[in-house]
Amino acid sequence: xxxxxxxxxxAVWRLKRSVILGLKSLWMHKLRSMLxxxxxxxxxxxxxxxxxxxxxxxxxxxxxxKNLGSQNIILQSVKPTNDATAGExxxxxxxxxxxxxxxxxxxxxxxxxxxxxxxARQMKDYIWNISHSVDADVLGTVSWYPxxxxxxVSAGRxxxxxxxxxxxxVCVLSADLAKRLFxxxxxxxxxxxxxxxxxxxxxxxxxxxxxxxxxxxxxGLGGGSQKAKKGGEKGAPGEESTYEMLIPLTTLVERFxxxxxxxxxxxxxxxxxxxxxxTVKINDPDKVMTSAEAIRHxxxxxxxxxxxxxxVPLELLRRAERTKQxxxxxxxxxxxxxxxxxxxxxxxxxxxxxxxxxxxxxxxxALGAKQRDIVSQFLIETVLLSGAGGLIGVAVGLAxxxxxxxxxxxxxxxxxxxxxxxxxxxxxIGVAFGIYPAFRAAGxxxxxxxxxx
Amino acid sequence: MQAGRRAIIELRQVEKHYLxxxxxxxxxxxxxxxxxxxxxxxxxxxxxxxxSTLLNILGCLDQPxxxxxxxxGRDVARLPDDELSQVRxxxxxxxxxxxxxxxxxxxxENIEVPLYYQGVPEAESRRIATDLARQVxxxxxxxxxxxxxxxxxxxxxxxxxxxxxxxxxxxADEATGNLDSKSGGDILKIFDDLNAAGKTLxxxxxxxxxxxxTPRVIRLRDGQVVFDSGDAIVRPSAGAALSMKEG
Ligand SMILES: Nc1ncnc2c1ncn2[C@@H]1O[C@H](COP(=O)(O)OP(=O)(O)OP(=O)(O)O)[C@@H](O)[C@H]1O
Ligand SMILES: [Mg+2]
Numbered sequence: 001x002x003x004x005x006x007x008x009x010x011a012v013w014r015l016k017r018s019v020i021l022g023l024k025s026l027w028m029h030k031l032r033s034m035l036x037x038x039x040x041x042x043x044x045x046x047x048x049x050x051x052x053x054x055x056x057x058x059x060x061x062x063x064x065x066k067n068l069g070s071q072n073i074i075l076q077s078v079k080p081t082n083d084a085t086a087g088e089x090x091x092x093x094x095x096x097x098x099x100x101x102x103x104x105x106x107x108x109x110x111x112x113x114x115x116x117x118x119x120a121r122q123m124k125d126y127i128w129n130i131s132h133s134v135d136a137d138v139l140g141t142v143s144w145y146p147x148x149x150x151x152x153v154s155a156g157r158x159x160x161x162x163x164x165x166x167x168x169x170v171c172v173l174s175a176d177l178a179k180r181l182f183x184x185x186x187x188x189x190x191x192x193x194x195x196x197x198x199x200x201x202x203x204x205x206x207x208x209x210x211x212x213x214x215x216x217x218x219x220g221l222g223g224g225s226q227k228a229k230k231g232g233e234k235g236a237p238g239e240e241s242t243y244e245m246l247i248p249l250t251t252l253v254e255r256f257x258x259x260x261x262x263x264x265x266x267x268x269x270x271x272x273x274x275x276x277x278x279t280v281k282i283n284d285p286d287k288v289m290t291s292a293e294a295i296r297h298x299x300x301x302x303x304x305x306x307x308x309x310x311x312v313p314l315e316l317l318r319r320a321e322r323t324k325q326x327x328x329x330x331x332x333x334x335x336x337x338x339x340x341x342x343x344x345x346x347x348x349x350x351x352x353x354x355x356x357x358x359x360x361x362x363x364x365x366a367l368g369a370k371q372r373d374i375v376s377q378f379l380i381e382t383v384l385l386s387g388a389g390g391l392i393g394v395a396v397g398l399a400x401x402x403x404x405x406x407x408x409x410x411x412x413x414x415x416x417x418x419x420x421x422x423x424x425x426x427x428x429i430g431v432a433f434g435i436y437p438a439f440r441a442a443g444x445x446x447x448x449x450x451x452x453x
Numbered sequence: 454m455q456a457g458r459r460a461i462i463e464l465r466q467v468e469k470h471y472l473x474x475x476x477x478x479x480x481x482x483x484x485x486x487x488x489x490x491x492x493x494x495x496x497x498x499x500x501x502x503x504x505s506t507l508l509n510i511l512g513c514l515d516q517p518x519x520x521x522x523x524x525x526g527r528d529v530a531r532l533p534d535d536e537l538s539q540v541r542x543x544x545x546x547x548x549x550x551x552x553x554x555x556x557x558x559x560x561x562e563n564i565e566v567p568l569y570y571q572g573v574p575e576a577e578s579r580r581i582a583t584d585l586a587r588q589v590x591x592x593x594x595x596x597x598x599x600x601x602x603x604x605x606x607x608x609x610x611x612x613x614x615x616x617x618x619x620x621x622x623x624x625a626d627e628a629t630g631n632l633d634s635k636s637g638g639d640i641l642k643i644f645d646d647l648n649a650a651g652k653t654l655x656x657x658x659x660x661x662x663x664x665x666x667t668p669r670v671i672r673l674r675d676g677q678v679v680f681d682s683g684d685a686i687v688r689p690s691a692g693a694a695l696s697m698k699e700g
Contacts (some may be wrong), residue, residue, distance in 0.1 A: 013574070024557050024558075028556075360555050364570075365514075365541075366512070366547050367566050368539065368541050368542015370535050370539070370570075371538075372535075446515075450549070450553065
């Protein structure tokens with residue numbers, strides 16, 4: 001017989017025929033094939049779903065921490081909880097605690113690599129637009145605050161160095177506060193009142209005031225609270241607020257003095273805090289951890305009691321990354337085990353199939369099949385089985401995160417490579433666990449195979 | 454033996470040994486045999502005398518322990534596995550007692566199996582298989598599965614399959630052993646026709662009556678050829694008498 005076929009054509013044609021043959025054999029035992037593929041379906045689906053959930057959960061935590069700035073060290077004043085001290089302080093009527101000018105000076109002068117220091121003072125009061133008021137946080141800070149803390153000015157602008165020097169009465173409102181105070185009109189250029197002073201609105205700032213409480217707690221994966229909690233020093237504990245007014249630090253000190261007074265829940269409270277928050281930026285990313293250590297020692301020396309808190313975003317980020325890494329290892333192990341179990345299931349069935357089809361193998365060998373023909377026949381069957389299982393698994397694996405996002409309101413992220421990886425692994429499993437049964441089939445003695453009942 | 458006739462198969466001192474525990478069983482014990490193109494041979498002998506073993510070696514399914522085997526002049530006694538497969542697929546056709554069709558394939562597909570392993574293109578292979586199915590009287594049942602056919606019909610599919618690659622020799626191991634006399638007769642009729650058309654056939658049988666139809670008869674006992682009629686037409690009575698005398 002003369003056939004002018006190129007070797008390549010022949011290979012493709014053979015593969016096609018083998019695939020059809022494999023599908024026929026699998027179709028003969030539909031239920032068995034389906035049950036066998038199910039192991040791979042669940043393996044692949046769980047890999048994709050778990051990756052998506054893990055990725056989504058850690059993404060939120062990491063985003064928050066990153067916004068704090070990975071080269072920053074954030075220091076906050078904390079009202080001491082020590083009863084003895086509190087009692088003593090109460091007698092003097094003015095509660096004095098927290099980060100001081102001295103701390104700030106020493107950090108600036110003695111810690112190597114300190115680039116910028118962003119001090120901030122905070123108070124809580126009503127902000128008025130004519131007769132309409134909102135209880136908000138007032139933050140006195142410096143002109144480079146948005147850049148340092150990764151917050152975007154979405155409309156207008158932030159205040160300038162000049163406005164700081166001039167102690168201007170300008171303010172930038174958080175998007176939520178702007179909406180509450182000016183529900184119908186553009187707030188920019190309008191004026192709001194704080195106690196007896198009027199402030200001109202020059203910009204709107206985006207982003208929640210990232211709660212450092214939340215960030216501190218979100219070393220793990222679960223810390224992606226949507227609304228940042230602002231348990232402000234003067235606010236009622238647990239009160240949630242994204243209402244924020246930012247004014248120049250200089251203006252805050254001049255207008256409202258060193259001692260912040262507030263009439264609240266029937267009694268006066270007065271406190272003296274130099275800075276509620278200080279952000280220190282270290283110029284060398286590699287020196288952040290050592291500088292943080294130095295600052296910690298410095299503050300320990302200066303403060304008898306712990307009336308401050310230190311947050312190192314880089315440290316949190318590393319911890320979050322580490323947690324994610326552990327999570328990924330756990331997840332990877334579970335996925336690997338489930339896929340291996342699936343693969344063993346396939347191998348088990350294929351070995352049974354080979355035994356069951358010993359006669360067929362003998363017949364094919366008698367009719368001219370080479371050993372490699374038999375190997376490829378059985379290997380193609382396992383790859384078809386695991387590949388089909390893999391495809392269904394990808395579909396199920398993509399559906400699960402969607403369902404979770406829809407009904408559990410959790411962020412899930414399916415990385416583009418995850419389905420491809422999971423599918424590839426399923427095919428590799430098919431080959432790996434199909435090789436032994438296939439070679440066992442091909443290695444059988446044709447005469448004995450033909451005699452097999 | 455005879456000048457002018459082409460030898461297809463030449464066996465010289467072929468032995469096949471099996472180890473049964475510590476016993477050495479000589480299933481074939483020095484077989485020397487020449488088969489010519491166009492031969493029509495019955496192999497007879499008591500159970501366990503080595504008929505199947507001989508046929509498996511002739512069919513390149515098995516290899517002799519010692520001795521020489523030339524198939525169409527080519528030494529196939531020590532070929533590597535791939536080449537043996539090639540020889541089986543191209544030059545030899547098998548017919549088994551239990552039909553040995555592949556259950557998940559239809560009639561045509563079964564006939565196509567040997568063509569597939571020789572790389573015959575789909576359309577060509579379909580045409581050859583359909584023609585052969587018609588020749589054995591199964592033109593109406595091309596798409597039936599083996600389970601939907603009678604034993605005789607299944608054996609006819611097996612014959613068509615054995616003919617697919619136009620082999621040099623057809624080997625049948627008790628091809629009618631599972632059939633009633635009517636279907637068995639049909640099969641033998643096909644064999645006769647094939648031989649009349651020039652095909653070389655070697656068949657194992659237990660039935661002296663069947664051996665009657667074939668021009669040449671070979672009798673085995675204990676792995677040895679005890680009688681070979683050569684190309685002379687042997688009457689069954691003569692053959693039986695001879696084997697009785699020797700027994
Ligand atoms: N794989 C094997 N292992 C051990 N001994 C074997 C093997 N195959 C065949 N034999 C032995 O070789 C001898 C010949 O066997 P064979 O199958 O050729 O007999 P046979 O003539 O075909 O018998 P039957 O008419 O019953 O089919 C027997 O004694 C058998 O036990
Ligand atoms: Mg036998």
